[in-house]
Amino acid sequence: MLLRFFLMGLDRKAGIVLAILAILAVAVPVMTLWVPADSPFHLSVFTVSLLGKYLCFALLALALDLVWGYCGILSLGHAAFFAIGGYAMGMYLMRQIGPRGVYGNPVLPDFMVFLNWKELPWYWLGFDHFWFAAIMVLVVPGALAFAFGWFAFRSRVTGVYLSIITQALTFALLLAFFRNDMGFGGNNGLTDFKDILGYDIQADTTRVALFVATVAALALSYMIASGVIASKLGKVLVALRDAESRVRFMGYDTESYKLFAWTLSACMAGVAGALYVPQVGIINPSEFAPASSIEAVIWVAVGGRGTLAGAILGAVLVNMGKSYFTGALPELWLFALGGLFVAVTLFLPKGLLGLGAQLKAKLPGRKTASLPNTQTANQATGQTAGQKGA
């Protein structure tokens, strides 16, 4: 059954995406670890971590596209789930430091010693174990999303109102995590990590392994997402995105459908955050900033909403642009990002992946088989085809 589920989502586009990811998973380790440093094909470990970071963002974008592109839920707070997943991983990494902290306390992380705490808070228990942290990476964002979605969807909060409360959610978490007495390191967050699963987190091989793990997580999430979209459940999601009350009158409990997609998406975002933290070496409350969530929306819009592959493409391209701009022209980056969003909304409503179809539609003498965009054209061709069909 599981196999059938994955096969269902495998179309040509999915094949291309998975092939590219497979190539990355093989080529990047080879180019980093085995190609000699003076060869033009050598990749530095810095580049690998940068690519890994992009792919974590791609996974966040994929999660966002699942709810925005297919259920019409524009989340302006998805970075919250990303950050929570990141904190869960960060807590594990903090516990791995052990007595090697600045204060040398064998039980407490440095920031707790600094705050004069005497014992570990209960919610830090269990994070000594990787398996526990790995479960929490899924469970905590998932549970928060479930509770939030339960109330929001049952109360039939939709559209811009829902977007605003997702933004409020991430902002509330931002303020909460800034507080020192929350026990998550306040505004400094969690950092100075040493080991992951017993391996030195700075070692080249560890960095490459983290990159490969990120590629694998992205590939698996992509397959899950496309399997969901191709299933009848995915068709219900698209239907309720466009005509929710109609779906309800057909007997589908639309709230539980949205809740399913929303929770799944939050879990994926949590995994993205958990992979992000060991690669950048820090997690702090700024990840909860509303701007990070909005940036994720822009990635999806640039790549093409409701395409899954577009979300990945958009996240990687925009972040490459960001890396370039913040290095070369740091003061211009936010203007470039804002301009990009306006331009995409105006000229590329279907994003980069929709560009091909958009150009085809503009060319004169196109075949009638291609789908016209406007309502009137729809009706005209519909009628002629209808007469042929009758």
Place this chain on the structure above:
Amino acid sequence: MSAESTLLYLDGVSVSFDGFKALNSLSLVMMPGEMRAIIGPNGAGKTTMMDVITGKTRPDTGTILFEGDIDLTRLREAAIANLGIGRKFQRPTVFEPHTVWDNLELALKAPRRPLKTLTYAISRDDRARIEEILDITRLSALRGRQAGSLSHGQKQWLEIGMLLAQDPKLLLVDEPVAGMTDAETEQTAELLCSIAGRHSVIVVEHDMSFVRALGVKVTVLAEGSVLAEGSLDAVSANSQVIDTYLGR
């Protein structure tokens, strides 16, 4: 009249919006297999009546029973739909990005829980049923077309097909021939008549020639309650109906 043996039983149903009485102590009884046409001037409460039956609007007072003993005023829309009450809206709402076939597959009577739909694989029976409905609604040739690219009339037909796929006991149809050509109107009347018997149908319509073509019992609504009931000829002769609705 007792509610037993009726399919739908409305008694003394009232709804008001900001003091405006959309339904004013409306009472209506439908028997299993019956087809009924509802006519009335704008604001008579026709759409509100459908809203209270399908759970979109809660009545202020009154009883609504389905199959004699199920209280519809306590249920949510999806639960009511799963009891076997289908609804077609005034404006055709098909799922535009999906193909004709997928639209029917979504509507087809099948388990509605998310985990059931996640693992759903179409069975031979389901396939045959969809083929049959495509045939009835004359959409066989268009099965692979995106529903958004259908003509207005075809969308109306697809929506009726989706209702058939749902296999409801009671069908509520709101202005099915609005915007249709004469030929399409005639075909739609035939289609609805062929459905009646297996399903009970309530049709709300303004088009008098269409109501005549249906040839069924007519209920005239005005100001939220029943003004007259009977054959079209009988209600057309009713002086009150002439004054409030037919005019002239």
